[in-house]
Amino acid sequence: MKVFITRVIPEEGRKLLEEAGIEIQEWKEKRALTQEELIANCLESDALLSVGTRLDADFLQACSHLKVIALHSVGFDHVDVDTATSLNIPIGNTPGVLSAATADTAFLLMLATSRKAFYLHKSIEKGQWGFFDPTANLGVELRGKTLGVFGLGKIGLEMARCCKAAFGMKIIYHNRTRNEAAEQALNAKWLSFEELLQQSDVLTVHTALTPETEGKFDWAAFNLMKPSAIFINTARGAIHQEEDLLKALLAGKIWGAGLDVTNPEPMRPDHPLLQMPNVSVLPHIGSATQETRAAMSVLAAKNVIAGLKGAEIPFLVNPEVYTTKS
Numbered sequence: 001m002k003v004f005i006t007r008v009i010p011e012e013g014r015k016l017l018e019e020a021g022i023e024i025q026e027w028k029e030k031r032a033l034t035q036e037e038l039i040a041n042c043l044e045s046d047a048l049l050s051v052g053t054r055l056d057a058d059f060l061q062a063c064s065h066l067k068v069i070a071l072h073s074v075g076f077d078h079v080d081v082d083t084a085t086s087l088n089i090p091i092g093n094t095p096g097v098l099s100a101a102t103a104d105t106a107f108l109l110m111l112a113t114s115r116k117a118f119y120l121h122k123s124i125e126k127g128q129w130g131f132f133d134p135t136a137n138l139g140v141e142l143r144g145k146t147l148g149v150f151g152l153g154k155i156g157l158e159m160a161r162c163c164k165a166a167f168g169m170k171i172i173y174h175n176r177t178r179n180e181a182a183e184q185a186l187n188a189k190w191l192s193f194e195e196l197l198q199q200s201d202v203l204t205v206h207t208a209l210t211p212e213t214e215g216k217f218d219w220a221a222f223n224l225m226k227p228s229a230i231f232i233n234t235a236r237g238a239i240h241q242e243e244d245l246l247k248a249l250l251a252g253k254i255w256g257a258g259l260d261v262t263n264p265e266p267m268r269p270d271h272p273l274l275q276m277p278n279v280s281v282l283p284h285i286g287s288a289t290q291e292t293r294a295a296m297s298v299l300a301a302k303n304v305i306a307g308l309k310g311a312e313i314p315f316l317v318n319p320e321v322y323t324t325k326s
């Protein structure tokens with residue numbers, strides 16, 4: 001049995017695959033592989049372990065022999081899941097193990113933005129430390145403020161816990177369905193989307209990218225927010241409209257923004273958002289700790305092993321593949 005892996009993954013996941021007797025073929029080049037290269041490699045494999053590679057209908061139809069596709073991510077917006085399901089290909093992902101690290105990234109962006117940390121670091125590099133000015137470089141405090149969570153799921157809950165524990169922040173949220181366990185544990189309050197926008201001091205995005213969430217944070221949404229609000233997105237860049245975000249910051253409709261995800265990625269180096277004191281940007285490193293990436297590689301390997309054994313894969317995105325088979 002052979003698995004094709006679209007990037008080199010941590011040793012922990014590779015080891016598990018090797019111990020299961022699975023032959024590994026890895027894409028080691030420092031460039032993204034083309035669709036043709038992806039198909040050619042998958043045609044020689046029984047399974048695919050995909051690290052962020054877009055998997056569209058053409059690819060899936062060309063590689064319908066794959067017994068399993070294991071994603072090295074929890075998000076699966078880059079995969080045509082409906083086509084995979086219609087072809088009976090199980091898709092696995094890596095939920096849970098990355099929640100804490102990703103919430104830490106949102107917390108880091110919130111704090112860095114509130115104190116203009118990235119901008120001030122850059123200004124020191126440019127020799128602009130200046131003198132001690134009681135009226136300059138002022139940030140905003142977070143203690144006792146209100147955190148609005150758009151998508152109080154696994155990562156949103158971790159972020160809410162951190163903000164409540166660290167700063168005693170009041171938690172409000174919007175999901176399609178109420179999360180009653182979180183309401184009890186954190187004294188969190190469900191609000192409509194519009195109320196969430198209006199009442200948040202910090203608004204943090206933690207939903208998946210879906211047709212319903214795409215472009216949700218647009219000019220109209222930013223206009224409903226407080227002029228003092230900080231917008232944080234560690235979910236997917238396409239959930240906010242980047243031009244509208246820039247316009248909202250320039251017009252003082254909101255105070256600051258912290259982004260781990262942009263649209264497109266990578267963000268171009270001369271993007272005006274990168275020049276703004278109240279903006280912090282990271283290159284999509286939400287889950288990038290040694291511990292978390294190792295744990296993700298293990299989950300992805302477990303999905304590959306189960307799929308190749310013909311067993312139900314443990315972390316499954318499209319359970320319909322099994323119900324339609326039986």
Ligand SMILES: NC(=O)C1=CN([C@@H]2O[C@H](COP(=O)(O)OP(=O)(O)OC[C@H]3O[C@@H](n4cnc5c(N)ncnc54)[C@H](OP(=O)(O)O)[C@@H]3O)[C@@H](O)[C@H]2O)C=CC1
Pocket residue numbers: 074075076095096098099102150151152153154155156174175176177178206207208209210212213234235236260261284285286287
């Ligand atoms: N920056 C990075 O490196 C990383 C980014 N991510 C991103 O974070 C996302 C969230 O991950 P995770 O917390 O594990 O996912 P979960 O499924 O646990 O949580 C998502 C939450 O969003 C809510 N939600 C979904 N759709 C909507 C909607 N239309 N309106 C309001 N709420 C909605 C869901 O509740 P309900 O269904 O009730 O609406 C759920 O509570 C991933 O999909 C991924 O895109 C994840 C890991 C790392």
Ligand SMILES: O=CC(=O)O
Pocket residue numbers: 072073074075076098286287
């Ligand atoms: O963006 C990362 C993910 O795991 O999803």
